Amino acid sequence: MNKANIIPDHDLKRTRNSYPLSSSVLSGLFSFLDSFFLFVAGVASYAVVVGDPIYMREIYLFAICFIFLAYFFVGRFAGIYSFSSILSPFMNFSRLAVTCITTFMLLLAIAFTLKISDSFSRIWMYSFAFSSFGLVLLYRIIGFITISALANRGVCTRNVVIFGSGEQANRLIEQLSQRKPNFNRVIGVFDDRQTRTSALMNNYPLLGNIKELKRFVRREHVDDIIIALPWNADERQVDIVRQLRELPSHVHLVSDLVGFRFPNKPSPTHFGAIPMIEVIDSPLSGWGVMLKWLEDRILSGILLLAFLPVLLCVALAIKLESKGPVFFKQKRFGYNNQIFEIYKFRSMYFDKIPEKVTQQATKDDPRITKVGKFIRRTSLDELPQLLNVFLGSMSLVGPRPHAVDHNEEYSELIDGYFARHRVKPGITGWAQVNGYRGETDTLEKMEARVEHDTYYCENWSLFFDFQILVMTAFVGFINKNAY
Numbered sequence: 001m002n003k004a005n006i007i008p009d010h011d012l013k014r015t016r017n018s019y020p021l022s023s024s025v026l027s028g029l030f031s032f033l034d035s036f037f038l039f040v041a042g043v044a045s046y047a048v049v050v051g052d053p054i055y056m057r058e059i060y061l062f063a064i065c066f067i068f069l070a071y072f073f074v075g076r077f078a079g080i081y082s083f084s085s086i087l088s089p090f091m092n093f094s095r096l097a098v099t100c101i102t103t104f105m106l107l108l109a110i111a112f113t114l115k116i117s118d119s120f121s122r123i124w125m126y127s128f129a130f131s132s133f134g135l136v137l138l139y140r141i142i143g144f145i146t147i148s149a150l151a152n153r154g155v156c157t158r159n160v161v162i163f164g165s166g167e168q169a170n171r172l173i174e175q176l177s178q179r180k181p182n183f184n185r186v187i188g189v190f191d192d193r194q195t196r197t198s199a200l201m202n203n204y205p206l207l208g209n210i211k212e213l214k215r216f217v218r219r220e221h222v223d224d225i226i227i228a229l230p231w232n233a234d235e236r237q238v239d240i241v242r243q244l245r246e247l248p249s250h251v252h253l254v255s256d257l258v259g260f261r262f263p264n265k266p267s268p269t270h271f272g273a274i275p276m277i278e279v280i281d282s283p284l285s286g287w288g289v290m291l292k293w294l295e296d297r298i299l300s301g302i303l304l305l306a307f308l309p310v311l312l313c314v315a316l317a318i319k320l321e322s323k324g325p326v327f328f329k330q331k332r333f334g335y336n337n338q339i340f341e342i343y344k345f346r347s348m349y350f351d352k353i354p355e356k357v358t359q360q361a362t363k364d365d366p367r368i369t370k371v372g373k374f375i376r377r378t379s380l381d382e383l384p385q386l387l388n389v390f391l392g393s394m395s396l397v398g399p400r401p402h403a404v405d406h407n408e409e410y411s412e413l414i415d416g417y418f419a420r421h422r423v424k425p426g427i428t429g430w431a432q433v434n435g436y437r438g439e440t441d442t443l444e445k446m447e448a449r450v451e452h453d454t455y456y457c458e459n460w461s462l463f464f465d466f467q468i469l470v471m472t473a474f475v476g477f478i479n480k481n482a483y
Contacts, residue, residue, distance in 0.1 A: 020158040020223045021147070021183050023083040024286035030086050030143070031072060037135040038068040045127040059119050063107060067132070071103045078102075087147065087181075089140040096140070100133045148181040157185040159221055161249075163213060163240065164228035165191040165206060172228050172254050173204065175274050184224070184271065188216055210243055217247045218337045226276065228254045241279055246418040248336050251280035283422045283457045291462050296396055299469075300389040307383055314345055314380055317371045324350025327384055332401035335424045340393040342401060343384035347372025385427045397465040398426025399453035400437075410446055420453035423460065430456040430464075433471040 042064035043053045050060070078099045079085055085092045104125070111117040150156045160176070162169050169189065176184050192209040207216060217225070225244060229237055237253065244251050255275035284292055304311075315326045328346040331339050348367040368376065375381040388394035394401070399420040402410070411417040431437070431452035436445065456464070 019156050021151075021156050022286040025290075026083060026086055027081040028287060030140070031075075031081055033139060033143075034075065034136055035068040035072060037139055038071055038132050039064060041131040041135050042067065042128050045124050045131055049121055049124040049127055059116065060124070063111075063120065064128075066107055066110070067103055067128070070106050071099060071132075074102050074106075075099045086140070087144055089137065089144050093137070096137060097133065100129065100136070104129045151181040151183050154185065157183055158223040159187050160184045160224045160226060161188045161190065161213065161217065161222050162186060162204075162226050162228055163190050163210070165189060165193075166228070166230065168230065168254055169228035172226065172274065187220065187222070188213075190216070210240060214243070214247060217249060222247075222249050223282075224250045224252060226252045226254050231255075242416075245280060246416060246422065248282055248284075248422040249280075250278060250282050250285070252276045252278050283460050288460065288462075292395065292460075292465075295462065295465060296389050296392075299396055300386045304386045304390060307386070310380065311383055314371075314375060314383070318346055318369075321371045322349055322369050331404050332425065333404060333407045333421060334393055334401055335421060337418060337421050339404065340388070340401075342394070343387055345375055345381040345384055347376050347381050382427055389427065393424070395424040395426045397428055397456075397468045398423050399429050399456065400432060400449075401425035410450075413443060414447055414450050416454065417450055419457060420450055422457045428468060428472040429453060430468055433468055433475055 042060075043056075046056055046060055046064075047053045050056075075081055078095050080092060080095050080099055085095060089096075108117070108125075111120065147156060162172060173186060173189075176182065176186060186204060188207045189204045190207055190209065190213040207213075213225075216222070225247070227237060227240055229240075231237075241251060241253075252271075253276060318326050324346060326346060328344045328348075329341050330344075332342045334340045347369060349369060372381070385394055389396055407417075429452070431449040434452055436449040436452060456468075
């Protein structure tokens with residue numbers, strides 16, 4: 001048996017620390033670099049031809065700014081920022097040249113129209129044009145070589161799982177393996193009809209059915225799930241997609257066999273010319289991951305410093321009222337069903353014997369201390385979770401994490417319950433600012449909370465987070481439902 005394509009266990013562990021390529025991130029990065037090198041070319045040409053760029057005349061500065069802005073918009077129209085163009089600099093040489101020529105022709109047209117062409121040095125204009133094209137082409141070639149080398153080392157590859165073991169899956173694996181450099185790494189093949197297929201699929205072992213696929217995605221880092229089934233099995237595909245909605249991965253449907261028989265133009269995505277459509281988008285991908293990371297680290301750091309006096313006062317009050325630790329730690333399910341420890345101020349009397357079943361706090365709960373009643377009402381007991389956010393196990397905004405045994409209970413009762421784990425849990429969330437906070441003594445209340453959490457996961461944006469944070473400041477701290 002040829003095991004060349006079977007991913008060893010130590011390689012699976014390495015994939016968790018990879019930095020997968022995103023077409024949107026790559027496009028944004030190269031847009032910035034194009035503008036930067038165009039500006040450098042303009043300033044350098046001025047320094048060589050005209051004089052000291054520190055004392056640059058305003059009309060030259062205007063021309064340079066116009067060039068990198070116009071280049072950006074013309075380049076978007078010409079398609080030089082698509083995934084395939086960025087990773088094929090030699091094949092797209094003509095596109096880069098046409099974009100550069102068009103941009104400078106626009107500058108000349110404006111200069112002639114405004115009758116200011118005599119104000120520019122012609123030698124500077126020619127130097128600027130040729131150096132701009134040369135710098136952009138050079139750095140794109142270097143960028144391609146660098147990204148290719150990182151892909152070959154598995155640093156910036158996307159981890160792909162395929163569901164299906166028929167001819168569609170065979171064709172898909174062949175096309176993925178033929179791409180050089182290969183930015184898509186197949187780390188598993190699954191099928192719920194294993195008895196009808198062989199144990200190997202293009203030298204990849206079949207790892208199980210849909211349930212085992214979900215367990216695999218929660219255990220390993222998976223960027224994309226591709227469903228490779230005949231399109232006449234539409235009901236089966238709909239059911240599979242429904243089950244995969246709760247996973248934090250992109251889900252795609254690959255074309256039926258006829259799609260592989262016709263040549264396709266390169267796609268702007270990381271899958272190139274392979275015919276497929278995306279049916280489920282990951283809640284946080286591309287620039288969203290970075291924005292969310294910056295939001296959590298910056299704001300949690302500021303809030304920790306701002307609330308430091310309050311944190312010290314609450315800790316002292318807890319210590320003076322009753323014996324036991326200041327902080328309460330409990331295991332919760334977080335992002336992608338991974339268990340983490342959540343921090344809270346202790347609001348109940350300390351009992352060394354842990355409860356086997358987590359009991360939600362109720363009105364006039366005798367376990368709650370006087371200080372605990374106050375900090376629960378005012379949400380001050382949640383403040384230590386800023387440490388969870390700063391350390392990365394939680395976010396400021398996201399679905400509230402539930403106790404492990406509650407998670408297991410409600411996942412059996414509520415369809416799509418685990419979809420709320422497609423993002424990191426938060427200190428506050430869309431459900432909480434809409435009144436679904438505190439005790440959930442009926443199934444209807446929990447269903448409403450899950451519905452709001454799922455809505456947040458599917459509609460995340462930075463503005464949505466700020467909206468929830470502002471609403472929390474007005475309605476989230478004092479809450480009659482928190483006991």
